[in-house]
Amino acid sequence: MDKCKPYTQAELDQQAIWADEFDQWWESEGQYHRAGGDDYCRTFAWWAWLSREQSRQAELDQAYEDIETFAQAYQRECDIKVQIANELKEKDKRIEEVLFVIARAKDGYYGYSNDGGDTDNLVFDFEKALGGNNANS
Secondary structure, eight states: OTTOOOOOHHHHHHHHHHHHHHHHHHHHTGGGTSSSOOHHHHHHHHHHHHHHHHHHHHHHHHHHHHHHHHHHHHHHHHHHHHHHHHHHHHHHHHHHHHHHHHHHHHTTTTOOBTTBOOHHHHHHHHHHHHTTOOTTO
């Protein structure tokens, strides 16, 4: 009894559409496929028709679900690619800032000489560049 459930309104509406299609098929050709073509034969034909249409509908529903799942997976993939691209841009920017700090150090910006230099500001600028802050400003 657990598997028995009433039809929903949407299912009943779909069955009404199938019933109309079945009636057209029965009148045009279906009755000629059965010996006698009477109401008794029509009943068996209807249940076979209904079973086939429900199977087709289940396949369509599964296909739509699969398409939706694929669309969600594709969107997630695109989001991840954008995130990775943004992270790579940020890393490239930080590398450029570090290279800028190194270039300034080579040019004597921090006052390096045989007596030493301003290591505190050099370290500060490196930490700033590696942290993603703009060391160029």
